[in-house]
Amino acid sequence: MENVLSIQGLEKSFKDKQVLKGISFEVKKGEIMAILGPNGAGKSTTIRNIMGIMYPDEGKVIFHNHTDIPRHKIGYLPEERGLYKNVKVMDMLLYLADLKDYPKEKAKERIMYYLDKFDLNGKENTNLEELSKGMNQKVQFISSILHEPELLILDEPFSGLDPVSQDVFKDEIRNLANKGTAILLSSHQMNLVEEICDRLFMMQEGQKIIYGSLDEVKTEYANFKCTIRGKNKLDDLKAISEVQRVEQSEDVSVLYLEKDVVPIQWFKTLPDHLNIHELTMDRISLHEIFVDIASGKINQEAGELHA
Structure with a gap:
């Protein structure tokens, strides 16, 4: 499969603390790639470097063989949700679609489709502050996929969702991957990661611990x-x-x-x-492997299990 995103030797330090230590991985077209690790492992810093929110000290972020990443081809659901609360759902989504240079009429059609799919029928003219936390999360998820991105980055997409909504999100994430979207997903909910991800990159203290397909990782470590x-x-x-x-x-x-x-x-x-x-x-489950990493039972670089 074609690489949509390639991370090559990424390094990043803040003052005297190195938080990324030469990490490398790829996200391929049509796959769901999980980036995992305990708090402080460097996941958020990695995502921020990919998004251009900050820049690495060393290494490259490559999108389709180019170092200039076109922002309109990337969808991003941040862990810290942040939509304007006193704006109507439709206006908010159209505004965000416009920032991605996405056609207005096509955006309207997709908004209505996803509002129906995510059980938000009739909410298009409702202010976001009137919606529940779960509903706001659905709207923000729609904003990240509305413009049909080639690369979708999801940071804790299932946080705060009830089991029914989690299933809806899982189905849509898998559907997007089946249509060719490359998806990079970060989550602490290992059971959900295990259900939908194809490959994973586990890190600890800014460096790679495990990298490979889910089947290979389970065979090697579980x-x-x-x-x-x-x-x-x-x-x-x-x-x-x-x-x-x-x-x-x-x-x-x-x-x-x-x-x-x-x-x-x-x-x-x-x-x-x-x-x-x-x-x-x-x-043993992916959750148990994750706990072993966080507790130091798996503490050495395992190498690439799958290229």
Whole structure:
């Protein structure tokens, strides 16, 4: 797939603190790329450098092989929402579309389409200050995609949304990617990232920790875990081969297994005397990988798993 955005060796310091340390990644046409990391990892600084809000000390931000990024081809949903509160929804969206040099009549059609899609029917002449927080977020999301950007940057797009609205946003983000939009998404809601993202870039203290497709990252870092429902002695579970650790709560035990365990073979090693009412096997979640990074359990550069 074609690279829409390329970040090459980005470095940025504030006074004596280096917050970006030579990071590089790409966002391809039609993919959803997640940029992840704990607070202070450098995600917002990276996004601000891409947007031209600030400029790197070293490195390049390249859009379709050009260092001059055309702002009318980028959509941006910032983490800090900020639309004018005493302006009508339609006027606000038309104003923002005009800033992107988007045709007015076409903008009106798309506004009405998205207001209907996001359950904001009849709100086009309502002042933004009269809308709920969730409704305002929907309007701001519409503003970021109204002009049909080639690159869409979403910073915490699901924050504050109810589960129904989250599903609507997820569906639309995936729909935009299917139509060819390159999407860079930052979020702390790992379950939602895991549902919709194709690749991810995890960073810690301004540098790359993990970079690759979701499947490759899960294969490399997400060992299997086995959940057993039934009363069992902790020592009996710890004695099972290839078990790294066991977490137990009442009659539920979670066995975290060593890397490269083959589940079908491992099952054969379970003692006959175990009390098993239910048993499930899956890999640890992206959330758990994220926690491992934040807590320093994954603290070295992993290299690119996928180019």
